[in-house]
Amino acid sequence: MRSxxxxxxxxxxxxxxxxxxxxxxxxxxxxxxxxxxxxxDPYIIYMVNISGIAVIAAIGLNILTGLTGQISLGHAAxxxxxxxxxxxxxxxxxxxxxxxxxIGGISAAFxxxxxxxxxxxxxxxxxxxxxxxxxxxxxxxxxxxxxxTMGVRGISVPSPSLFGYSLGDPNRFFxxxxxxxxxxxxxxxxxxxxxxxxxxxxxxDRDVAAEVIGVNLTRYKVMAFAIxxxxxxxxxxLYSYVTTYLHPENFTLLxxxxxxxxxIVGGLGSILGSIIGAVFLTVMPDIIKGxxxxxxxxxxxxQGLYDEEWNVAAFGLLIMIFLIAEPSGxxxxxxxxxxxxxxxxxxY
Amino acid sequence: xxxxxxxRPLMQRLSLRQGLIQVWSNSILNESLTYFLQLVISGIAVGSLYALxxxxxxxxxxxxxxxxxxxxxxxxxxAFLCYALIVAGMPFYLAILLTTAxxxxxxxxxERLVLRPMIGEPQFAVVMVTIGLSIFLRSLSGIVFGHxxxxxxxxxxxxxxxxxxxxxxxxxxxxxxxxxLLVIGFFIFFQYSRQGLAMRGVANDQDTAMLMxxxxxxxxxxxxxxxxxxAAVAGIFLANVMVLNIGICLVAIKAFPAVILGGLESIPxxxxxxxxxxxxxxxxxxxxxxxxxxxxxxxxxxxxFFVLMVRPYGLFGKPEIERV
Numbered sequence: 001m002r003s004x005x006x007x008x009x010x011x012x013x014x015x016x017x018x019x020x021x022x023x024x025x026x027x028x029x030x031x032x033x034x035x036x037x038x039x040x041d042p043y044i045i046y047m048v049n050i051s052g053i054a055v056i057a058a059i060g061l062n063i064l065t066g067l068t069g070q071i072s073l074g075h076a077a078x079x080x081x082x083x084x085x086x087x088x089x090x091x092x093x094x095x096x097x098x099x100x101x102x103i104g105g106i107s108a109a110f111x112x113x114x115x116x117x118x119x120x121x122x123x124x125x126x127x128x129x130x131x132x133x134x135x136x137x138x139x140x141x142x143x144x145x146x147x148x149t150m151g152v153r154g155i156s157v158p159s160p161s162l163f164g165y166s167l168g169d170p171n172r173f174f175x176x177x178x179x180x181x182x183x184x185x186x187x188x189x190x191x192x193x194x195x196x197x198x199x200x201x202x203x204x205d206r207d208v209a210a211e212v213i214g215v216n217l218t219r220y221k222v223m224a225f226a227i228x229x230x231x232x233x234x235x236x237x238l239y240s241y242v243t244t245y246l247h248p249e250n251f252t253l254l255x256x257x258x259x260x261x262x263x264i265v266g267g268l269g270s271i272l273g274s275i276i277g278a279v280f281l282t283v284m285p286d287i288i289k290g291x292x293x294x295x296x297x298x299x300x301x302x303q304g305l306y307d308e309e310w311n312v313a314a315f316g317l318l319i320m321i322f323l324i325a326e327p328s329g330x331x332x333x334x335x336x337x338x339x340x341x342x343x344x345x346x347x348y
Numbered sequence: 349x350x351x352x353x354x355x356r357p358l359m360q361r362l363s364l365r366q367g368l369i370q371v372w373s374n375s376i377l378n379e380s381l382t383y384f385l386q387l388v389i390s391g392i393a394v395g396s397l398y399a400l401x402x403x404x405x406x407x408x409x410x411x412x413x414x415x416x417x418x419x420x421x422x423x424x425x426x427a428f429l430c431y432a433l434i435v436a437g438m439p440f441y442l443a444i445l446l447t448t449a450x451x452x453x454x455x456x457x458x459e460r461l462v463l464r465p466m467i468g469e470p471q472f473a474v475v476m477v478t479i480g481l482s483i484f485l486r487s488l489s490g491i492v493f494g495h496x497x498x499x500x501x502x503x504x505x506x507x508x509x510x511x512x513x514x515x516x517x518x519x520x521x522x523x524x525x526x527x528x529l530l531v532i533g534f535f536i537f538f539q540y541s542r543q544g545l546a547m548r549g550v551a552n553d554q555d556t557a558m559l560m561x562x563x564x565x566x567x568x569x570x571x572x573x574x575x576x577x578x579a580a581v582a583g584i585f586l587a588n589v590m591v592l593n594i595g596i597c598l599v600a601i602k603a604f605p606a607v608i609l610g611g612l613e614s615i616p617x618x619x620x621x622x623x624x625x626x627x628x629x630x631x632x633x634x635x636x637x638x639x640x641x642x643x644x645x646x647x648x649x650x651x652x653f654f655v656l657m658v659r660p661y662g663l664f665g666k667p668e669i670e671r672v
Contacts, residue, residue: 071472073479118657124471125415125612129604130656133649140646257483264476309487316484323477324465 014193033178037171045170047283049242052177053235054278058262059188059271060231065260066269067192068224069204071128074115074135075232075259080142080251082108082233084149087157087240097160097167097176101237108233109226111138116225120218123207135256143248154247157240170242177238184231189271191227200224201269254312261315265322267329276330281318285311386515387634388627393520395626397589400527400582401603402610402618404575407534409612411547411571413471414463417478419579420600421485426451426580427500427587427596428493434501444584448577455576459569482597490594500587523585527619530578534615547571551613602629605652611665620663625651 007013017023037045061075086104089095095103115134122130142149149155159168160176167173191197199220202210211217240246258281266277288310322329401423408416426447433443462481466474508517538544549557550567558564586596606625610617625648633644661667 065472069472071475118653122656122660125475126608126656126660128415128475129608130653132604133653133656136649137646137653140642144640144642254483257479260476260479307491309490312487313484313491316480316482316487319480320462320477320484323469323473323480324462327469327473 016189016193034175037174042170045174046242047286049170049174049177049238051279051282052181053238053242054259054262054282055181055275056184056238057232057235057259058266058274058278059185060228060235061259062263062266062269062271062274063188063191063200063231064224064228066263066267066274067197067200067204068221070119070221070224071124072131072228073128073253073256073260074131074133074138075228076251076253076255077135077138078108078112078229078232079236079239079255080138080248081111081229082236083240083246083251084142084155084236085233086237087155087246088148090157090160090240091155094158096162097237097241098162101180101234101241104237104240105230105233108236109230112225112229112232113222115229116222119225120221132253132256135253139248139251139253142251149248152248154245157244157246159244160241173241177242180234180238184234185271185275188231192271196220196223204269257319258315261319263329265318265329267331268327270329270331272334273329273331276334280330281315284314288314383634384631387630389516390520391627391630392623393516393524393626394630395606395623396520396524396527397582397586397599397622398603398606398626399619399622400523400530400578400585401600402606402622403527403530403534403615404578404582405600405603405607406610406612406615406618407575407578408571409607410615411551412463412568413551414474414478415612416575417475418458418482418485419575419603420597421482421489422451422454422576422579423583423586423600424594424597425454425485425489425583426576427583427592428489430580430584431498431500431587431592440501444581447580447584451576451580452573455572455574456569458576459572463572464565464568486594486597493594495594497591497593500584500592502588517589519585519588523589526581526585527622530581531615531619538615543567543570602648605648605655608652608660608662609655611662613666614662614664617662617664 017026033048036048057075057079060078061072064070064072064075082101082104084104085107086097086100089100089103090097115131119127119130143151145151146153159166160173161167167176192200199210199215202213202215203217203220203224207217239250262277262281263274264277265281266275267273292310326332328335401419404419404422405416408414408419429450430443430447433446434440438446458481462477463474466477502519508515509521538548546557546562546567547570549560549562550564554564557567583596586599590596590599602625603622606621607618608621609624610619610621628651629644629647632647636643655662
């Protein structure tokens with residue numbers, strides 16, 4: 001009987017499913033997830049759709065910020081670019097959704113490369129500033145270029161259909177979301193454990209040293225920007241189909257900060273972390289609202305105290321708490337619990 | 349028919365028209381010059397407020413190497429506190445003093461609870477902590493103070509000063525005077541006082557400063573206290589000029605371009621950066637707002653982006669040299 005994880009080869013070390021049990025639980029999880037539309041109520045389906053979008057965007061940001069170490073305060077801009085590209089293609093030129101979403105991703109990636117090149121010489125704080133101003137510029141463009149984006153009137157998106165089969169029902173579009181989430185998660189996982197991912201990590205840890213051992217900084221930094229913004233764009237495209245209505249107010253600096261909160265709470269540089277963090281922070285506002293409602297019913301003086309602002313305050317508080325107390329995030333906690341159970345009764 | 353009869357009136361009319369054009373274009377020139385000067389003056393007025401906001405950023409960055417994204421929230425909370433004190437019936441000057449004192453305590457607390465645990469962490473984490481603090485404080489203030497606009501009971505005269513056709517409000521003049529005073533004060537503080545020297549030492553090299561017997565922790569706490577006090581004063585002036593609401597903290601985002609333009613470590617740089625951003629923004633607003641509505645608010649960020657591309661360390665900052 002094996003008492004602890006013991007690996008003999010590198011291939012074994014980077015395997016996605018480390019043990020047979022991981023595979024087993026994963027299959028059960030997948031079956032439960034795929035059968036959701038059969039038994040869950042519409043609210044849960046909606047939450048899964050929204051969480052899936054957040055997962056894609058968060059994975060994208062994590063590739064750029066967590067793996068490559070390039071701070072981005074403008075991720076919402078890429079989501080906006082993808083969302084608006086898909087929405088305009090779908091509503092005005094009647095593109096089918098399976099073309100509109102990838103084109104949205106590609107257009108976001110194009111802008112990512114465009115931003116990536118001038119940002120090559122910036123890092124840390126300065127990069128955060130540059131990406132933030134990019135976010136502000138995109139937000140301005142989306143709000144004021146009314147002939148294209150409809151400005152503050154918002155743009156509505158036609159419901160998607162595949163070869164005449166309507167996917168407008170969230171129960172059906174659910175499978176599109178799940179398919180894209182799984183595909184993109186697998187891609188990200190493979191990127192992170194391949195040569196590209198190792199180059200990203202080398203750049204994060206010390207860019208000069210990475211260049212010395214032969215990592216092409218220009219190429220990999222721009223690549224990180226492109227991949228990250230592509231993910232953001234795809235998330236945006238999905239978002240436009242799930243909510244069916246886009247408004248510039250959905251894509252402010254606050255959204256960028258929410259994505260950052262997701263990867264910090266989930267765990268920087270970890271794909272599993274992005275998933276946990278994105279789902280956790282998407283569900284959290286409803287948990288807070290539920291708790292507030294419950295307290296309001298129990299204690300009369302708490303009634304009506306709930307405010308949307310509580311959610312934002314919780315985002316801020318979570319960012320601070322995790323950075324101060326648990327920098328490796330929820331995925332770090334998860335790994336620790338898992339290892340301590342696996343190695344029981346030994347401590348490590 | 350005599351030729352002169354036809355031509356002379358025509359000539360007369362032509363010359364008359366030319367004269368008219370002359371007069372007309374003269375007045376246009378005059379008017380446009382006045383308009384331009386008025387824009388520059390209001391730009392300097394707005395810029396002096398940005399400069400006041402930028403000053404606090406530079407203070408913290410200079411001593412602790414942290415970019416404080418929660419600075420705008422410190423300004424806003426200072427303004428709201430002062431407003432509450434005045435509404436409660438306190439005279440303005442006492443209210444300002446009390447607010448400043450409270451801001452210093454608030455700065456100490458922030459440093460102790462949020463920033464001190466982050467000493468030694470990577471810069472990314474520290475930046476993110478201040479961003480988290482910023483949205484936390486902002487939404488908390490939204491809950492506590494509400495979202496409606498309040499009119500700040502201004503102690504300054506509301507009649508604007510008219511100087512040769514250019515209009516300026518006394519509040520802006522006060523803001524300029526206060527920022528000038530603060531700059532001189534900080535210059536003297538950093539140049540001649542023991543604490544100022546200690547701050548510069550810590551900014552230069554924390555380990556060496558510690559070896560020289562400087563308490564780095566105390567310097568950090570002091571810096572945050574002073575910076576929050578400056579923020580509160582800036583916030584009070586902003587509330588005098590604008591309406592008082594949660595949106596005041598967004599002015600701090602405008603102060604980023606000012607700080608980057610001036611150079612992150614330079615106090616005179618912050619002032620000049622603030623003024624330049626203010627003037628540019630007002631000029632763009634005055635000339636381009638008709639064609640591109642709202643482009644005024646974009647100016648600062650476009651400037652920020654280009655400064656970062658061309659000269660990331662700003663006009664007066666030190667270029668960062670990295671040792672491998």
